Amino acid sequence: MALVDFLQQLEDLAVEAVTAFESATDADSLEAARVEFVGAKSGRLKAAQKGMGAVDKADRRAAGIQFNEIKTRIDAAIQAATERVASGGASAAGKPAEIFDPTLPGQRPRLGHLHPITQTIEELKDIMGRLGFSVADGPEIEDEHHNFEALNIPSDHPARDPLENFYIAAAQKSNGKPLLLRSQTSTVQIRVMENTPPPVRIISLGRVYRPDTADATHYPMFHQIEGLLIDKQVTMADLKSVLRLFATSYLGHDVHIRFRPSFFPFTEPSVEADMSWGDDWIEFGGAGMVDPNVLRAVGYDPEEVSGFAFGLGIERLCMRRHGVTDIREFYKNDVRFLHQF
Numbered sequence: 372m373a374l375v376d377f378l379q380q381l382e383d384l385a386v387e388a389v390t391a392f393e394s395a396t397d398a399d400s401l402e403a404a405r406v407e408f409v410g411a412k413s414g415r416l417k418a419a420q421k422g423m424g425a426v427d428k429a430d431r432r433a434a435g436i437q438f439n440e441i442k443t444r445i446d447a448a449i450q451a452a453t454e455r456v457a458s459g460g461a462s463a464a465g466k467p468a469e470i471f472d473p474t475l476p477g478q479r480p481r482l483g484h485l486h487p488i489t490q491t492i493e494e495l496k497d498i499m500g501r502l503g504f505s506v507a508d509g510p511e512i513e514d515e516h517h518n519f520e521a522l523n524i525p526s527d528h529p530a531r532d533p534l535e536n537f538y539i540a541a542a543q544k545s546n547g548k549p550l551l552l553r554s555q556t557s558t559v560q561i562r563v564m565e566n567t568p569p570p571v572r573i574i575s576l577g578r579v580y581r582p583d584t585a586d587a588t589h590y591p592m593f594h595q596i597e598g599l600l601i602d603k604q605v606t607m608a609d610l611k612s613v614l615r616l617f618a619t620s621y622l623g624h625d626v627h628i629r630f631r632p633s634f635f636p637f638t639e640p641s642v643e644a645d646m647s648w649g650d651d652w653i654e655f656g657g658a659g660m661v662d663p664n665v666l667r668a669v670g671y672d673p674e675e676v677s678g679f680a681f682g683l684g685i686e687r688l689c690m691r692r693h694g695v696t697d698i699r700e701f702y703k704n705d706v707r708f709l710h711q712f
């Protein structure tokens with residue numbers, strides 16, 4: 372027998388059986404229906420099971436799966452009918468109208484909401500959008516050109532150590548070009564500049580990956596926001612103003628920014644930016660003036676244009692704002708934690 376015919380038979384049987392159990396009004400009619408459909412010796416379900424032997428061998432597995440499914444449906448109908456008859460209810464078809472008591476408290480639907488990290492991302496986009504930055508996206512699986520080379524990160528740089536990155540072994544074999552999960556959103560700077568002439572004013576927000584052991588402040592996957600502004604005569608004063616406006620908007624009160632000298636291969640000079648927090652300074656992220664080598668790598672003329680870039684951890688911002696002390700909380704998906712935001 373063809374599989375489709377067998378499946379149709381099963382379906383017809385199920386519909387008939389469910390109807391019979393739903394219209395059973397008392398113990399006798401329920402028992403009669405039970406014997407007819409699931410009786411151990413000559414029940415129709417039993418017959419259908421035997422009929423499976425006639426299905427083409429190749430299709431027998433599919434037939435078996437569907438048979439089990441139908442059996443579950445019929446069992447559920449029996450269960451429901453048994454409970455209804457035992458509690459003196461009429462048949463499902465002729466059920467007396469339920470008594471509606473308007474004084475009972477209603478059942479509130481449980482509403483979900485966006486994850487706190489997604490909320491933060493949306494808010495950051497909003498703030499930077501007001502400052503004229505549009506959002507750019509890039510792939511999470513990257514090549515070494517965008518993750519390192521065009522960013523002026525030489526092959527002997529410690530950040531390129533295979534142990535510091537998630538390289539994708541299968542891709543490496545297939546076309547000889549190493550691929551990895553991006554370790555920073557700075558990759559998107561390159562992708563945007565490769566495809567657009569200056570001026571550029573973008574942010575990019577998304578996941579990055581590093582093989583760190585998870586603890587209160589590290590997780591092998593986290594989110595960054597990257598900013599890039601390229602134009603004529605951009606200076607560090609512009610960078611500081613943008614970061615200050617950004618932090619002030621996010622935290623809702625006047626925030627000061629402090630620069631400490633640092634080093635990143637793709638910026639020169641490079642800084643660590645701190646923001647004022649009460650009487651303390653807390654680390655905000657890395658930033659700097661885009662290195663001329665990076666501008667040249669994407670075909671820009673460093674004599675013509677200059678720019679700044681910055682990269683901040685989104686989890687850290689969100690944790691600060693809400694007083695979350697362990698980054699792992701964000702990824703446990705415990706609703707008791709998440710519903711607070």
Ligand code: DAH
Pocket residue numbers: 554555556557597598635637638656657658659679680681682683
């Ligand atoms: N990509 C750097 C990191 O992941 C952060 C960073 C520093 C981004 C300086 C920048 C920058 O754009 O200018 O550690």
